[in-house]
Amino acid sequence: MISRKDEPFSRSIQNYLKVIYSHTRENRPVSTLGLAEALDVKPASVTNMLQKLDEFEPRLVNYQKHHGVSLTEDGEKEALRVIRRHRLIEQFLYEVLGYSWDRVHSEAEELEHVISPYFEDRLAEFLGEPAFDPHGEPIPNRDLEVTQDESIIPLSLLPVGKKAVVRRVTAGPQELLAYLGEIGLHPGKGVEVVERNPLDGTSRVLVDGMEKFFGVGVTGAVFVSVAE
Amino acid sequence: MISRKDEPFSRSIQNYLKVIYSHTRENRPVSTLGLAEALDVKPASVTNMLQKLDEFEPRLVNYQKHHGVSLTEDGEKEALRVIRRHRLIEQFLYEVLGYSWDRVHSEAEELEHVISPYFEDRLAEFLGEPAFDPHGEPIPNRDLEVTQDESIIPLSLLPVGKKAVVRRVTAGPQELLAYLGEIGLHPGKGVEVVERNPLDGTSRVLVDGMEKFFGVGVTGAVFVSVAE
DNA sequence: AAAATAATTTAGCCTGGACTAAATTAAACA
DNA sequence: TGTTTAATTTAGTCCAGGCTAAATTATTTT
Structure with missing residues (x-):
């Protein structure tokens, strides 16, 4: 049992949660192999991390060996926080700094782990609480709700x-x-x-x-x- | 002998160089103890890191045990790069996101290690190539030159x-x-x-x-x- | 100069998060 | 159902960059 103290989740954990979330949502395989591929890490490392996430307090994923993973409520919340930051940052890079939309992703990939909640709020406000990022992906709102248009x-x-x-x-x-x-x-x-x-x-x-x-x-x- | 490949210097290294630079410039003691205090790290850890920096290729500091450290040309360049990023970010937080000037430092402390050279350039341009941060500290220019007013x-x-x-x-x-x-x-x-x-x-x-x-x-x- | 104190360094340990190699379990097929 | 193959997990290692405790070197005081 691993307790949470007060530090944010590590960069690595944030990435695992984010990837598990996206794979789930896009019906891509949420397998050890699939995650390893997406995270650019070896399968054995994924197993290790999943075991760890399963033992977190509060628990972030439900994991049963050989039978896959899924996010808990808490894990999903955290994933959405990361995704919100990621997409807000992309929007900022595109709209404000004049990045081309093919460059925003890699930069956001780093910044998403580093900005504070205060920065997030100020940025969202400055951008006018945008609902979509430059690729048209929905940005979760402050309450982490995602508006998804089913008709597309x-x-x-x-x-x-x-x-x-x-x-x-x-x-x-x-x-x-x-x-x-x-x-x-x-x-x-x-x-x-x-x-x-x-x-x-x-x-x-x-x-x-x-x-x-x-x-x-x-x-x-x-x-x-x-x-x- | 430690070689440099192509990765950026680690966050930790960047912090050491930055602190050594500032302490030197402000005539504060560049001692194991002083650095440990500033970096919120134990003296023994400082010794370790200084030894490592001294063995880098290219060498980042000149270090002789019991006789202090100083930055090499390369070390100083890297320190100035970090400081430029730090101060540009502070200026951005203050001018654009509306941070109060007492909040900019801690946020910049994180972001300075994460933004890309491209981000740095775009940001500087967006801000109009500012020469000072919100506290009046000079921002090194693209060539890392620092304008210092001697008359203050x-x-x-x-x-x-x-x-x-x-x-x-x-x-x-x-x-x-x-x-x-x-x-x-x-x-x-x-x-x-x-x-x-x-x-x-x-x-x-x-x-x-x-x-x-x-x-x-x-x-x-x-x-x-x-x-x- | 000897003794006491302060600063620094050494040695060895720990943690997170990767890795490789070997072992195991599940799935597919004959 | 037995066998082969694919996926996953275990076990043990490595690395950065911290840490503590003990040892050493410098500095100051008597």
């Missing part, structure tokens, strides 16, 4: 001919983001699928009057809402 | 009756800074010593039309330049 769908599922608006571009590799940014595929932009290859799902997409060709790797990461 | 003196040495302008309020305990802030004793403010007790140096000082009473603890930490 991946571009890969948008029927041919329907007009839609980009809502979210899920962080992929930096180069991909950089490219999508260049061609103007940001949240808010109108798009339409002109043609879709029924075999592999590859799509011809109209963006800003220009026609682009995307594989499912891209269209699966771009989320849109269908225009009325 | 501590308020404790300002002759009675001479008008002067506050230039710098050296960080003391947070409560002191908070108090000085409240009574308006910021850089830029005009002051005058009305009377000084020749025994202990205690001074009656005119600030903003109000008369205040300060011991040398305060007047030694407030630096002014005499008005022409």
Whole structure:
């Protein structure tokens, strides 16, 4: 049994919780292997840490060996705190410091572990309590509630001919983001699928009057809402 | 011999270099004991670290057991980098996020180790390449040059009756800074010593039309330049 | 100069969070 | 169901950077 004193959770713990949270939410495998991959750490290290998190007081995850992990209420709260900081910082870097949206992630990845609650509040206020980060990901509010629009769908599922608006571009590799940014595929932009290859799902997409060709790797990461 | 690869120096190393630099510059004792005190670490730990810094490649300090330390060129450069980040961040917190000047230090103390060179540049640009932080401490420029005004003196040495302008309020305990802030004793403010007790140096000082009473603890930490 | 005190250094230990290699358990398939 | 393969866990190691206790060196006082 490990007690919590008053220090914040370590940077490492924060990362584990954050990754477990995202994997869960996106139905990605929350396996030792999957976590190890995402955290760039060896599987054995993940096992160690999960055991530790399971013994925390208060408990942060429910872990049973060989049967996976899930976050407890407390663990999820902490994960959301980290995510809120991360996305607020991204928004700041983008809006205020003029970062391109493909650069914000890595910087936020560091800062999210370091800013104080006071900084978080002041920053949120300065930014006007933003609800989304530059990629369109929702920013949990002060009470850690996440507004999620259920009506958005991946571009890969948008029927041919329907007009839609980009809502979210899920962080992929930096180069991909950089490219999508260049061609103007940001949240808010109108798009339409002109043609879709029924075999592999590859799509011809109209963006800003220009026609682009995307594989499912891209269209699966771009989320849109269908225009009325 | 310890080689440098490409990682940044550890947070701990950055702190040691920063403290050695400041102690040197302010003629405070750069002793094992003094550093331990400033770093909130035991003397034995300081000895360990100094030995390590002395073996770095490139060497960061010159250290001879029982005979003190000093920074090498490389060590000083790194210290100035940390200090530049620290003061830029303080200025940001104060000017942009609306921190009170007694709160900026502790937050900057963390962030200084985490922001990237790119962040530093963007921030400096956003702030208009400021030359001073909220306490009036000079911010090293991009080339790490520090503009130091030689003509400033501590308020404790300002002759009675001479008008002067506050230039710098050296960080003391947070409560002191908070108090000085409240009574308006910021850089830029005009002051005058009305009377000084020749025994202990205690001074009656005119600030903003109000008369205040300060011991040398305060007047030694407030630096002014005499008005022409 | 000897003795007493203060500062510094050495030696060995501890903790968090990684790692590797070996062992075990679960899953897939013949 | 037995076997092979994949995933996971255990056991023990390493490293940074702290710590304490003991030893040593410097400094001051008598």
